[in-house]
Structure formats: structure tokens, C-alpha cells
Amino acid sequence: MLETTITNDTLQFLNKLQKNNTREWFADHKDRYKQEEAKVKVFFKHVFEKLKAHDEIERLKVFRIYRDVRFSKNKTPYKNSFSASYSRAGLHRRGGYYVHIEPGKSFIATGFWNPEKDDLLRIRKEWEIDTAELLNIIEKPEFKAVWGKLIGEELKTAPKGFDKEDPNIEWIRKKQYIFKRSFKDTEILAPDFADQVNESFKCIRPYFDLMSSILTTNLNGESLLD
Secondary structure (H helix, E strand, C coil): CCCCCCCHHHHHHHHHHHHCCCHHHHHHCHHHHHHHHHHHHHHHHHHHHHHHCCCCEEEEEECCCECCCCCCCCCCCECCCEEEEEEECCCCCCCEEEEEECCCCEEEEEEECCCCHHHHHHHHHHHHHCCHHHHHHHCCHHHHHHHCCCECCECCCCCCCCCCCCCCHHHHCECCEEEEEEECHHHHCCCCHHHHHHHHHHHCHHHHHHHHHHHCECCCCCECCC
């Protein structure tokens, strides 16, 4: 039976990679990398199967460990992490899931990282009218216990065409709508970590349902998918 948990061997390899982030070291330890990558892929697939029990997921993407250093100040050639994303199926399902495994910095995230221009305007127009539904979801104690506060980049003032005195400007000026949950190494090594990830993602569904409804309708509530 394949192991479906994150192991300490994986964290140890990533720690060594962080201290020896060179092409020479990596080439000498390529076999070990392949072993750890294979194990982590089993874990990501395990989470994928759990997600499919309560959501429609069309794709699992495991990110490459090789870094694109062309436009980065950090020129180390490899990431110190394993990560994967899960795409929801269909135009009427918006949002996605992300899992990041890194010693001392593991987390899961979900939401809307960089909405397209039209989507961002539609979201802002919705908040200009009313944020009651949004707040009713994300301010619930059981939701905040899992995900905390909404995070992401935001403007310092009102976007063009919006009133800086709008009572909902706190939400209108946001450029990203993200939730993030961090985990300690002891937590990601626990046998129930995949269940913790899955239950956390299940908890986000009311938020996804609201945002999907907004992004697939106009301000009159008429479908944009017909």
C-alpha cells in the first residue's frame, strides 16, 4: 500500500536542499529527489481523491521544483518546497485550492489570487452594492477558526470610478481575495494531515459558492453563461 502521508524524510531532503541549493548538489542527489517527489505526489493525489468527494475537480497540477530565475533577484535554481494546485471543473465553479509543503513554512491557500480585470471589476461592483452575504460567510466563528481573515494585495485608496468614502471601501479596494492556513511541521507529519487539508477546503465552499455566483452573473442577477 502506498504511503499517503508526508514523511520526515521529505522534510529532511528539503532542508538539505535549502542549505545546498546548487545544480551540482542536486545532480548528485537526483535519485533521492525523485524518491521524495514520488511520495509527495501520492499525497497530493490522495488529497485530490478526497476533494472529489465533495467538489468537482478537473485537474491536479504538481509544480516543478525548478525555479524560473530570469526575472527574480533570488538566483537559486531550485524551490525549497513541493506544491500542488487543484482546479475546479466548469465555468460556473470559480476558485481553486493550493497546497505547499516546506519545512517550517507549510500552508494551504484558496481563493482568487489575481482576478482578471473584468472579474475584479464585477467583484468590486458587487461590494459597492452590498457586502452582507460576504460578511455573513467569512465572519462566522467556525469559518474564522479555520481560515482567519481575508488577505491579499489592495490599493491604498479607492479604485478609479469608486467613492473612497464608500462604507464598503475596505473590500472594494482589494486586488486579491485569498485565505491562507499555515501548518507546523508536526502537523503536516501527522497521520490526519490530508483530512485536515480536505476539511479546511470543504469549509471554504460557501465562500466559493458566493463568489462563483457573482462572477457568473451580471448586476441584475442574470447569467453570463447562457
